[in-house]
Amino acid sequence: MFVGEFTHAIDEKNRLVLPSKFRAFISDPEDKKGFFIVASPVSGEHCLRLYTMSGWKLVAAKLREEANKAKDPARYLRFFASRGEFGALDSQNRLVVPQKLMDYAGLKKDVLMVGNVDWIEVWNTGEYRAATESLDEEIGDRNRAMWPNPESKA
Secondary structure (H helix, E strand, O other): OEOOEEEEEOOOOOEEEOOHHHHOOOOOOOHHHEEEEEEOOOOOOOOEEEEOHHHHHHHHHHHHHHHOOOOOHHHHHHHHHOOEEEEEOOOOOEEEOOHHHHHHHOOOOEEEEEEOEOOEEEEEHHHHHHHHOOHHHHHOOHHHHHOOOOOOOO
16 A cells, blocks of 8 residues: 655656655565556656556456457456556665656656555656645545444444
């Protein structure tokens, strides 16, 4: 589970350090090897998503399921597969962000890494602020979302 926001810098070789607070959530040895870095599938949302190996397996299963409903399953899968890569973590907990994904998300030196429960998002800071400025109004009844049993009233 990933939560929190962290400002980080991408170096001249497009390497991004995974914050220690995110690393603390990773216990599976396979997940510690790296992340699948993919363009956000949300239309108009220019950020990247980082999925652990186990997280990506769940996403890939869902993609295959949805592809089977598509007119052309191979084209459907190609759309998603061509917009991502696996980024291995090095000994300093850095991963290289491919240039095409840097360009897609408009990433420069300083980025914002945001935990989104099952994945990590990497944003251009200005884009993130613009995309989330109306969240307070949009979310509505936040209390119910975090109440253990929304059907019962205390």
